[in-house]
Amino acid sequence: MDPAFYQIVMEWLLAKADAIIVLCVYALGFYVLSLFLAEPSQSTKEENFSKVHTDKTLFYKEFNLEIGYFLLNLFITSFFITFISATLALIVLPAIAPHRIFALEIQSWPYEIQFALGLLMADIAFFVPHWLVHRFMWRFHAIHHAAKELRWLTSIRLHPVDAIMFSACGYVISYFIGFDGQAVLMAITVHNIYNFFVHTNINLAYPAPVRYIFVSPNYHRWHHATDKAAVNKNIATMFSFLDLICGSYYHPEGKLPKSYGIARSSLEGALPKTFWAQVFYPFRIRRKPAAKKTNQN
Ligand SMILES: [Zn+2]
Ligand SMILES: [Zn+2]
Structure with a gap:
């Protein structure tokens, strides 16, 4: 494989991995925030x-759909x-x-x-x-x-x-x-x-x-x-x-x-x-x- 092409692919993959890591950090941050919130009345x-x-789980009803849009757009x-x-x-x-x-x-x-x-x-x-x-x-x-x-x-x-x-x-x-x-x-x-x-x-x-x-x-x-x-x-x-x-x-x-x-x-x-x-x-x-x-x- 051409080294320049290999480098472009690697940089692209790293940028995507970076975006996924950032999203995971947000997920953790918002999950911790939710621990301090009272259940809805x-x-x-x-x-x-x-x-x-009501938040019984991190994987709420439309989680798959919403993460699907994230991955498609990414x-x-x-x-x-x-x-x-x-x-x-x-x-x-x-x-x-x-x-x-x-x-x-x-x-x-x-x-x-x-x-x-x-x-x-x-x-x-x-x-x-x-x-x-x-x-x-x-x-x-x-x-x-x-x-x-x-x-x-x-x-x-x-x-x-x-x-x-x-x-x-x-x-x-x-x-x-x-x-x-x-x-x-x-x-x-x-x-x-x-x-x-x-x-x-x-x-x-x-x-x-x-x-x-x-x-x-x-x-x-x-x-x-x-x-x-x-x-x-x-x-x-x-x-x-x-x-x-x-x-x-x-x-x-x-x-x-x-x-x-x-x-x-x-x-x-x-x-x-x-x-x-x-x-x-x-x-x-x-x-x-x-x-x-x-x-x-
Ligand atoms: Zn909105
Ligand atoms: Zn709108």
């Missing part, structure tokens, strides 16, 4: 620091993401925007400022594709919302097309803003962990005024709620003020949603339950639904 009231769903989708990012970075974006907005200035700013603005940039780079997939690619994004219970792993329950959209759109936004460097990389990592955190099986809301600045796990629960008033609300992952600015803020005080999922969508009942059938479902030719269920696509 089955009420729909906010009771900070209890569980929302081994297959990542090829497309790498190809699209490289095309954007090397060919498309330099032709459109030779000067990135903050590319030259950012490195001279204090590390803390770079980090804080990096977090904001990461959330904007997540907010925009998230808003778009809710309006224009619901068939793909519905797979994330089909979860009937939220666990930290639900955060990476993404259809490959949804994952590509998030990556490509996020990449374009980050490129235009021009943030780069160690502090921003750290901010993106923290933002990713925060995304896991807001999907955790924990009943936790923040008091005012923090709830108007940061997204809490209960805040994101309303994003997954089946309540009519919550449809297409709470798009932000970290900064709830982005939703306040965009008119998509919804967080009733003291209450938890009654149920989660896509019950208000015409896809409810049609979306297959098994992994591969679910992956291919959004590509199927659309047949007119008998009756439109709601305003959620």
Whole structure:
């Protein structure tokens, strides 16, 4: 075998092993966190620091499905993401925007400022594709919302097309803003962990005024709620003020949603339950639904 090819394969395998190890570390961290939480009371009231769903085992009902999306995106989708990012970075974006907005200035700013603005940039780079997939690619994004219970792993329950959209759109936004460097990389990592955190099986809301600045796990629960008033609300992952600015803020005080999922969508009942059938479902030719269920696509 050509040594250069052998080296590329080894580096690819090491990167994948790295991602799996990181996921195992998260799994351990969130498992330890769950040990400190009280069992759910089955009420729909906010009771900070209890569980929302009963956790008898680490391998909850849809664990296999959600880990399936992680592995599919890690081994297959990542090829497309790498190809699209490289095309954007090397060919498309330099032709459109030779000067990135903050590319030259950012490195001279204090590390803390770079980090804080990096977090904001990461959330904007997540907010925009998230808003778009809710309006224009619901068939793909519905797979994330089909979860009937939220666990930290639900955060990476993404259809490959949804994952590509998030990556490509996020990449374009980050490129235009021009943030780069160690502090921003750290901010993106923290933002990713925060995304896991807001999907955790924990009943936790923040008091005012923090709830108007940061997204809490209960805040994101309303994003997954089946309540009519919550449809297409709470798009932000970290900064709830982005939703306040965009008119998509919804967080009733003291209450938890009654149920989660896509019950208000015409896809409810049609979306297959098994992994591969679910992956291919959004590509199927659309047949007119008998009756439109709601305003959620
Ligand atoms: Zn969503
Ligand atoms: Zn979510």
